[in-house]
Amino acid sequence: MALTRRQRARAFRYGVYATSVAAVVAVALFVDWGKLSGALFQWDLVTEQFPEILTRAARNTLIFTVFGFIGGLGMGLLFALMRLSSVRPYRWFAATYIEIFRGIPLLVTLLLLGFGIPIATGWRWPNPYLQGVVPLSLVASAYMAETIRAGIEAVPRGQMEAARSLGMGYPRAMATIIIPQAFRIIVPPLTNELVLLIKDTSLISVLGVTDATKDLARFGRDGVNSSANATPLIVAGLVYLAMTLPLTQLVAWMERRTKAASR
């Protein structure tokens, strides 16, 4: 007898459930749990990571993130405004910049700016933090520029017209009327970019960071090398989560509040 659509959908769903349960059971049976947990999560190794993983590694990750974000936001705003400018060379320059830095992997940009330029010019980065923060914010600004531009374009045209008709010049109208509204609109994507940035700082360790500028990922990796156990990386991953999860929650709360205020 032919099945109705709903019956077919239900049969398919049960099939998926059954397959998933079988897969989980198979993994549980064939994996040597004792060995695995010993290699991934050894309690004495966990405690050994503290407090240095927080006082040094997480602190450095935060420094790279915060300054990368501030730099990226400032330059991103500038490039967004240039892309929306009526001056063609500005538009052209910003569009080129954005395409280049979004199209090249962060790793390559880090190596080019961190090593390539010093090798080519003999110039030395005055500060190891700067060496990481500058490439990071250059790349971040390319992504944020597009986000900010989208936010500005999402503000209704009538807002600019109302501001201009009151005698505000274009820069003033942008600064007091358009950009504040645009930033409300782009809080969610901007936060996603902040979370991505936190994770992207893990690439900075390719610049051969010193002990003092060791970030979370590098700290975990060094821990793995010295202990021949994956526990330090697991702990580092948990610290990353401890940074990213509250952030996304905080923003979700801010969004709810903004919505309530503007209702």
Add this chain to the structure above:
Amino acid sequence: MNEPVVRISGLHKRFGDNHVLRGIDLEVSRGEVVCIIGPSGSGKSTLLRCVNMLETPTGGTVRVLEHELTDPDCDIDRARTRIGMVFQSFNLFPHMSVLDNICVAQRKVLGRSAEDSAARARQLLARVGLSEKEAAYPAQLSGGQQQRVAIARALAMDPAVMLFDEATSALDPELVGEVLGVMRALADEGMTMLVVTHEMGFAANVGSRVVFMDGGVVVESGPPAEVLGNPREERTRRFLASVRNH
């Protein structure tokens, strides 16, 4: 002599191949309320937007008081402080309270102090009957209340002329009256007004002159009783008949 506040002559506006305004001549004297009527797409909004340079005319001149707006050397921002504009869609700033909506340009453009601008804002809110709403945000107001705040916001700049572009067209029918009432009071106080409207009653009772536009030209212009009651032009008659059938 009653010299004109707004003087539009030989005004043309093209959007690409679309020749929207085809030579408009119009003067508005001090204290006059000129109502512009006409079918949709006839260029009424474009005309109004050319008066404060939200659209740049492709030909002709626009003068408001001593400002020759079509002159490339004109300080448009300064001229615009003398020209109030009220939009069909209100365009209040949603991220600011009612009071801040009315104060922001007073402070940032006219350089008034916080106290002076707030005092002026409260005075105007009282005039549009919304004193108790100064702390509210636009989204908490009805359309009619938002439009009255928008009128107060424009008036706060002490403009010499007010432009209204279908100020009541986006409103629920029961809210039209409160906005028209504010506009009428403004007219009674002697404000110079250029009003694009579909409210024939307002044009008939408040207008000092009615201008009928069609196809980017002024077809007919004169006292409301003549243009609305006994139009000379066939096109005007057809338009009025179509409006009255609704």
